[in-house]
Amino acid sequence: MRLNDAISGVVLFIFALAVIAYSTTFPSLHGQAYGPSLFPTVIGSCLALCGLILVGRGIRAHRHDNQTTTSAPQEQEQENPKDLHGWVQWGDWVSDGSRLTTMLLVPGLLIAYIVLSDIVGFILLSIIIMTVLLYRLGTPLLSTLLIAVAGTVLLQLLFAKVLLVPLPPGLLLPWIG
């Protein structure tokens, strides 16, 4: 997913303004001009400035794109090694239904882990996540199951037993506690 610099710039600029606005609510250190709000404000201001420059560059690049391609100077093009046409260029994975699903599955599965790990437990979720991803990435079903189970058992042994990381047991508590 490639964005024109102008879009990145606008997003950064709005974000920076939000940071600065929120920083004004911080209390000041009694009687001093600098306090908790100083650094966020300075960082926000710099980001806002960078955002504006990016917007300028993006618009220039966009305009240049739309001009008939001839004698324009090439020096700004260092920023975009591959030419970007238009404002947003989605990767080809977006139009490929199967790859789009897999792409969305990664954050989806991780969020599921974050929400469910305490209840369901590490072992079951790890097997599910690995199975789904392995299968979708083209591993045959039988090997998928083998790898998912073996990998999970390995992780559980290494982390929970050797390194004492308290991985949540969840539903399997009576058996592995």
Added chain:
Amino acid sequence: MEAIFLAFSLVLDPSVLGVMFLSAVFGLFVGSIPGLTATMAAALLIPFTFFMDPVPAIAAIVTTVAMAIFAGDIPGALLRIPGTPASAAYCDEAYALTRKGKAETALGVSLVCSAIGGVLGSAVLALTAPSLAEFAIKFSSFEYFWLACLGLSCAVIVSTGSTLKGLVSLLIGLFIATIGIDVTAGHPRFTFGNVEMMGGISFIPAMIGMFAISEVLRFIAAPNAQHSVPQQAIKHVFRGIGGIISKYKLNVARGGVIGAVVGILPGAGADIAAWIAYAMSKRFSKESSKFGTGHVEGLVDAGTANNAGLAGAWVPALVFGIPGDSITAIVIGVLYMKGMNPGPTVFMNQPELIHAVFIVFFLANLALIPLGFIAIRLSRTILLVPRHVLIPIILMFCVVGAFAINNTVFGISVMLFMGVMAYIMEENGFPVAPTILGIVLGTMLEQNFMSSMIKADGEFSGFFSRPIAATLGVLVIAIWVLPLIKMVFRAVLSRRVQQTKP
């Protein structure tokens, strides 16, 4: 002299050597897993050290940590996922080498430089501990502020591509560092009432997300793209390394010095040492344009520096009981427990124990060569596994690693968020390394600035009122101003040439 013989007999005991061997295996294992840091490895050892004599207890920690810092390079080179934060600085460089089919060279250089760095650091520790501690303890918030600035300047030097985008990336990192309760006023910032956010964004999950999760997403978006890594045999790890080391012997020396000096300063450890060494390497290289494309020169500097930094951190710990980094903070606890209370008296009353510590340092770093070699040989199987099988396994390793740093799913949320952000950033030409550096240095920068302002009653001149601070300050300003002057000078010069030509 007698103390030295006694020290040798303490260390060369079969049980001590056995402990060192087991610790080495443990250290290599922990270091090579992203999310498990050398500090964590040391903390895990503490319950075992309760029941050991002082020398094996310390030998265990020294060996584990030395191995872990090197082992962090292995997943960095093979998968572009740094195993420990100290490998993050040059992870891209090492991975670029692997993609060229030169994983052997990348890992060989890392290994040999780590060992050399470790030995250099040990020599600094053994020969100059008391006098260097004297120098380090003179650092106050003014000096640390400039040191943090120096570190940030590295981001700009290190980043490849657009300087503007590198700066944006750095600012994002600095912003992330402000999340949580600020030390200056104790006020929660950008936490939205969330207790986990009050603790701030731990940079380990952020690092795993930015390197590993973004890599997973990139692979899924374009499975057949140029990211595939050529199959390669990693057999002759040491082939050609001698030539590289002798070609870059100045870099080795420089990396060792930077590592030891940064390590000695309390509060700045192996990770910051690696960043500064890598940036210095690029800054002064004759071939700086090759950096980032799979050029070994930076690896030599930074690989030496992070291992040299480890021993350096023991200097203030042994002499003044002030930890040089988070690992020595743990070590100090163990020293107290073993009745080796840090301070000058331990050097006088128990010299054999102090000498034993030095010997252990040398031995551990020398053992790095054969043991690290075995670890590299074992790890090459990673490259033989097809990528589409490896990716889901990596994902689960990252989940567990991000969880393990604080044992909370909040780490996984941070990892996910940073991973998606890093994916979008890299697609659009924003380098991610400066963000990591921003998170590492943000707190140090802000806190020392605030402390300094309070101490100087708001006078900015305080930052130049002390000799070391003033020197560092001038250095930082020079780093930023000199390239500008050079640019202006060149522009003027070239205009003149153009004018004179026709």
Added chain:
Amino acid sequence: MRKLATRTIKNLFVGSAVAAVLLSQSLSTAMAAWPERPVTLIVPWSAGGGTDATGRMIGSLLEQELGQPFNVVNRTGGSGVVGHSAIANAKPDGYTIGVVTVEIGMMHWAGLTELSGINYTPIALYNADAAGVLVRADSPWETAQDMIDAVTADPGAHKGSGTGQGGIWHLALAGMLNTAELSPDTVPWVPSQGSAPALQELVAEGVDVVTSSIVEAAALIDAGRVKPLAIMNAERVDAFADVPTLMEATGIDWQMAAWRGLAGPGGMPDEVTATLTAAFEKVWQSAEFQEFMNGRGFGLVWKPGKEFAEWMSSSDESLGGVMQAVGMAK
């Protein structure tokens, strides 16, 4: 045992009254059998610090005592809020306990959390360390009275450090000044990330006085870089017998100590608490623990159960009073 429990649960579904009796019996035996799996011991401060060291020592000794691993988990950040919340919010089944520190009586006054000592099941207080008045070895101040005189004569010129803004050692200094009827601004506070960096600042001539626990400066005192002028305790402590109490040195009646105790989330089963307290008492009395604590100079205190709860509430009250007096409470 487990099979029995599952079988009895099945029987309960059948609805047999006998089964209900069986179940209640098997449950009570299950409690008596605590711990039957590893216990998590949460430390709200980072690995390597004093609290972490004591937590790990206690964890490994409790493991010997009770036969199950006590895994130390550092939940750091947010001035202790994160870890203390994690202990309070854990399931009160005895499988998550933690080290609670003095900050639990301060955080809610500062408006950072709702939690206070009453949200925990107290097990026992095991340590308390008094604050010291520490200055550079070459400082012109020879006694704590010299220091008080100097800061009274020139308010704002001399800086103090030891923790972050509003931390326990900041409170130690502010409370001392407050008791001496000086404004807390007389000695401006330079925030630091703990005692070690503050002591470094002291030696590097960045600040003039550090009011952290005297124990943490032991190595620097030994090295002749730092001199302790007073200890904020009711009586002198053995490890530093030459150091006068603040009362002796200046007549300022002010004491401040950081303490550490073992506690679980509120509402833990009584049987578990009893087993744990008994085991912990054995650990506390063991030669290994005493040797470890004395070796590092940590002050040993023992207040189990109710006494610990009373200690927490009185500590909470006095901290709140001072924080209000010096303007740190919200």
